[in-house]
Amino acid sequence: MSAKRQADFEPVDQSDYLEFVALGGGNEVGRSCHIINYRGKTVMLDAGVHPALNGLSALPFYDDYDLSTVDILLISHFHLDHAASLPYVMTHTDFKGRVFMTHPTKAIYRWLLSDYVRVSAISSNDASTLYTDADLNASFERIEAIDYHSTTEVEGIKFTAYHAGHVLGAAMYFIEIGGIKILFTGDYSREEDRHLNIAEVPTERPDILITESTYGTSTHQPRIEKETRLLNLITKTIVNGGRCLLPVFSLGNAQELLLILDEYWQNHPDLDGIPVFYASSLARKCLAVYQTYINMMNDSIRKKFRDDRSNPFQFKHIRSLKNLERFDDLGPCVMVASPGMLQNGVSRELLERWAPEAKNALILTGYSVDGTLAKQILNEPSEFSSIAGGGIKVPRRLYVEEISFAAHVDYKQNSEFIDLVNASNIILVHGEQTNMGRLKSALLSKYKDLRQTENEVKVFNPRNSEELRLPFRGVKVAKVMGSLAAKPPMDGQILSGILVQKNFEMSVMAADDLKEFSGLTTSSVIQRQSITVEVSAELIKFHLEQMFGTLKDATVGSGLGYTIMDSVNVFWKPKSIVIEWEGNMLNDAIADSVLAILLSVESSPMSVKISSKPSHCKANFNRPEKIERVLVFLDSQFGSAVEPMENPDDGVYINIDGHIASVNFRNMDVICSYEPLRSRVTHVLDHAVDTILPFDFGKEESDESYESSSSITPIKEERDS
Numbered sequence: 252m253s254a255k256r257q258a259d260f261e262p263v264d265q266s267d268y269l270e271f272v273a274l275g276g277g278n279e280v281g282r283s284c285h286i287i288n289y290r291g292k293t294v295m296l297d298a299g300v301h302p303a304l305n306g307l308s309a310l311p312f313y314d315d316y317d318l319s320t321v322d323i324l325l326i327s328h329f330h331l332d333h334a335a336s337l338p339y340v341m342t343h344t345d346f347k348g349r350v351f352m353t354h355p356t357k358a359i360y361r362w363l364l365s366d367y368v369r370v371s372a373i374s375s376n377d378a379s380t381l382y383t384d385a386d387l388n389a390s391f392e393r394i395e396a397i398d399y400h401s402t403t404e405v406e407g408i409k410f411t412a413y414h415a416g417h418v419l420g421a422a423m424y425f426i427e428i429g430g431i432k433i434l435f436t437g438d439y440s441r442e443e444d445r446h447l448n449i450a451e452v453p454t455e456r457p458d459i460l461i462t463e464s465t466y467g468t469s470t471h472q473p474r475i476e477k478e479t480r481l482l483n484l485i486t487k488t489i490v491n492g493g494r495c496l497l498p499v500f501s502l503g504n505a506q507e508l509l510l511i512l513d514e515y516w517q518n519h520p521d522l523d524g525i526p527v528f529y530a531s532s533l534a535r536k537c538l539a540v541y542q543t544y545i546n547m548m549n550d551s552i553r554k555k556f557r558d559d560r561s562n563p564f565q566f567k568h569i570r571s572l573k574n575l576e577r578f579d580d581l582g583p584c585v586m587v588a589s590p591g592m593l594q595n596g597v598s599r600e601l602l603e604r605w606a607p608e609a610k611n612a613l614i615l616t617g618y619s620v621d622g623t624l625a626k627q628i629l630n631e632p633s634e635f636s637s638i639a640g641g642g643i644k645v646p647r648r649l650y651v652e653e654i655s656f657a658a659h660v661d662y663k664q665n666s667e668f669i670d671l672v673n674a675s676n677i678i679l680v681h682g683e684q685t686n687m688g689r690l691k692s693a694l695l696s697k698y699k700d701l702r703q704t705e706n707e708v709k710v711f712n713p714r715n716s717e718e719l720r721l722p723f724r725g726v727k728v729a730k731v732m733g734s735l736a737a738k739p740p741m742d743g744q745i746l747s748g749i750l751v752q753k754n755f756e757m758s759v760m761a762a763d764d765l766k767e768f769s770g771l772t773t774s775s776v777i778q779r780q781s782i783t784v785e786v787s788a789e790l791i792k793f794h795l796e797q798m799f800g801t802l803k804d805a806t807v808g809s810g811l812g813y814t815i816m817d818s819v820n821v822f823w824k825p826k827s828i829v830i831e832w833e834g835n836m837l838n839d840a841i842a843d844s845v846l847a848i849l850l851s852v853e854s855s856p857m858s859v860k861i862s863s864k865p866s867h868c869k870a871n872f873n874r875p876e877k878i879e880r881v882l883v884f885l886d887s888q889f890g891s892a893v894e895p896m897e898n899p900d901d902g903v904y905i906n907i908d909g910h911i912a913s914v915n916f917r918n919m920d921v922i923c924s925y926e927p928l929r930s931r932v933t934h935v936l937d938h939a940v941d942t943i944l945p946f947d948f949g950k951e952e953s954d955e956s957y958e959s960s961s962s963i964t965p966i967k968e969e970r971d972s
């Protein structure tokens with residue numbers, strides 16, 4: 252099975268569409284969750300929560316998709332907006348798929364999420380807690396950890412994780428479903444920092460790129476400039492006797508900032524008396540994880556580790572604070588504290604404490620999501636609501652500045668990466684509406700010269716729950732196997748066999764080869780009917796021979812028996828006649844005719860005549876019955892492709908893939924300009940006529956019909972298999 256590049260065409264088959272739905276992260280930052288469905292396989296990407304919302308409303312729109320159909324769920328990285336609703340999905344929905352993430356992500360995920368459960372239990376009422384610690388533990392065991400660069404295959408879906416930069420363990424996923432290739436960036440960065448490698452560009456070209464658009468068309472300040480700006484602002488604040496608050500997400504960005512601060516303090520002994528704190532309950536636990544995975548970080552941090560023979564994340568100038576109980580707030584200091592968007596916790600408590608004084612500074616280094624206090628305070632309001640509630644306002648006089656160290660790409664980095672990846676379909680996710688819209692326009696105008704060409708680049712920015720359908724013409728190739736493959740194929744030859752599809756690989760084989768080549772076991776259904784007929788065996792044989800020609804003797808011992816058309820056996824038992832055949836469409840039709848003859852044989856006028864003078868007889872069917880029986884054959888072969896003519900007695904049309912064959916019931920002629928179809932229909936029709944109506948069909952006969960007499964009754968039907 253292979254697939255051609257997408258082109259402008261009207262797909263005939265529904266399975267030629269790839270469906271994409273953002274259940275979260277569509278025109279927003281937060282609660283990332285995307286669904287890809289192609290050829291019956293479903294991949295889910297990320298399962299986050301929205302940082303500005305609480306309880307169930309923080310979830311992606313899970314009710315809008317049947318999660319029981321998801322085959323695999325890939326988590327890009329441990330941030331809450333990408334991973335924090337995973338335990339909910341695994342324990343509170345119909346989801347039954349397999350879940351994958353990288354080893355470091357899995358290690359950190361556990362600590363982060365138990366902290367998330369603890370914090371949400373404190374800051375909200377029980378009803379809005381999405382899941383418990385027990386749910387987290389129960390689902391954790393089912394998460395499968397993967398290595399970068401190794402390809403995993405599940406149900407025919409292949410995927411490979413690549414480094415995404417951003418945070419330790421962050422992955423981009425290169426996914427292949429039925430020949431269509433998709434790259435999902437997750438959150439990614441292309442600027443080398445103090446500890447992480449930049450995102451890789453996979454060597455293969457995908458058909459679809461799903462990329463983040465957090466920073467839209469904006470440009471990051473060069474790294475050296477922003478580090479200088481940060482350190483100058485901190486120094487100035489401290490010198491003026493103020494305190495610096497740096498809200499951060501507890502892991503990832505925090506480690507990067509701490510590396511910068513530790514190095515600066517190392518090089519500036521004059522700052523020795525000024526404490527730098529890192530307030531995170533997870534600091535100690537995650538230190539071990541960061542040490543374990545140093546081999547996945549960049550050269551400079553690995554070199555530092557080798558040279559110093561110590562953990563570079565074991566900082567010399569930074570003190571860890573588990574909580575504020577042990578914090579003596581005595582004067583100038585630098586406080587790196589979570590959470591990053593000031594929703595609750597330590598960073599919020601310190602902000603409310605320090606906001607009224609103008610000498611203090613708030614430095615926002617991460618991305619601030621719409622609806623959070625971090626975003627709101629960037630507008631420098633004169634006051635803001637206290638987390639204590641009750642309408643309490645906190646005056647804001649402290650200095651606020653945003654110096655972004657968020658490990659996301661800016662426009663230049665994103666568009667360079669998009670060029671390198673070279674996909675013809677780009678789906679934007681993880682961006683506020685305005686940023687995403689600007690990025691879309693910028694990309695469309697960048698690629699405008701390719702419009703209406705083979706290399707056209709399409710850019711999509713779907714909203715949450717809006718279904719995006721991309722047409723891909725799949726070329727379906729089936730491999731011929733077993734006895735069918737014994738002879739070399741000839742031009743125009745039509746093969747008939749059983750089409751076996753396993754994931755995306757199709758093969759055609761003879762029924763007898765099924766077991767050997769597909770591993771499928773086969774069984775046949777033997778149909779058996781008993782009827783009582785009070786006429787002589789000789790008379791029945793006569794009628795059967797009239798209809799089917801010579802019968803084969805199948806007598807067993809004293810029990811008389813015949814085989815009709817090599818497929819239906821008729822046996823005489825003491826009080827009944829048993830008809831036995833292997834169930835399939837053709838045999839069933841023959842058995843039907845046999846049964847019809849047996850049921851009508853007694854009342855047939857022929858039966859009266861026969862005793863005196865055997866002669867040629869007419870078929871036991873009137874014309875409508877004949878047509879009906881021919882239709883049984885045609886329907887079994889062509890199904891819904893059979894359409895009656897205006898006058899159904901005249902015949903039918905058989906419409907297959909746009910080729911039309913007309914079958915005339917008056918003379919059994921088949922007219923079709925497409926020879927393969929004509930010969931197939933003719934073959935089926937000949938068979939039907941031979942089987943059921945070996946007499947002149949064209950000649951109109953009387954509409955005489957025969958009632959079966961009360962002495963002939965079907966008594967039972969049974970099935971063996």
Ligand SMILES: [Zn+2]
Pocket residue numbers: 328330333417438
């Ligand atoms: Zn992230």
